[in-house]
Amino acid sequence: MPVDVAELKRSWTGFEFDRVEFPVTAEELAAFARAVGESAPWFVDPGHPEFRAVPNFTTKYHGRRMWPPDFPRLSKHSVGFDAGKRVEVHAPIRAGDVLTARSQIHDIYEKTGRSGSMVFIVHRMEFSNQRGELAAVVDWRFLQQPDPD
């Protein structure tokens, strides 16, 4: 089934489809830091005066929806897979913060490779803190391979 990627992009990008709040605790900051191999005290010791989240901390969060309602599935045979995340850190995240995550489809593009045609859907989550400051932006690339013609 051929996929009109330009039309998909026009129809599905640029609007918020999910919003979730995440209270941040010292315990989860330290646990995440240890899980990714950090040992610096400002990442693993809640008593440290500069204690804060590791840069990729926000990748642990998922919203209530992966895609907007009725977002089309491009293949009858495959659900696709995670093709990696890109994190931009804008402000420190600290214990006691309450993050608001807003989700949108940021981009949809296609490319070709050894395994055939690929469509990349970029799910963007923007995290702001309780003061309204942008804390982080996470772009999650999700790859779907349309069914052959």
Place this chain on the structure above:
Amino acid sequence: MILDLHNHSIRSDDGKARVENYCQWIRRRGLALDGFVLSEHRQFDGESDYRPLEDEFGLLILKASEVETDYGHVLVFGVNEDLLAALDFARVDLPLADVLRETERCGALAVPCHPGRPNVGLFAHYAARGPLPGVTLVETLNGGSRGGENELAGREAERYGYRGVGGSDAHIVSHIGRCATRFEAPIRSAEGLVAALRAGRYEAIACPSTSPS
């Protein structure tokens, strides 16, 4: 003069390397490269100015593009405004016949890359659709090829009488310099590179390991 003709920076969606880091790697490892070409996927980077890096590291840094066609992926050297107006670089189904015609008309040059690769290599499409007039050279040595792909590219290039170039297809820093092209004469610009490729005095080489010329 040795140039690595096929590399991607973070401007490509799947590129992980900064151009500065390519330069540092080449110098620290003593790679036998005099310069390299950035061929970003489905776009031409008309904005970045790498002249300060060229001066700092004593390397030639040229810009090209890797476009996607109905016969697989193709490097385009000598991209200019006329060509950007003639072709939509973002498409994944550009007719290769159009790319060959327009590059010729605009003074650029189209070189099918990794032609031995399934799906996105020229010769995979030749098997199904036959050869396309206008192709004169292909990338016979690609640093990202898997087993047998470069061998098939070399064999088929010889069969069709195509000349061959080499490029690393690097997406991470440590992959630059895996394959390259050795030119007889010095090259100083993208236009000079096109002229040299048309002239035919070069050879594809793998893993250059001597000091830069």
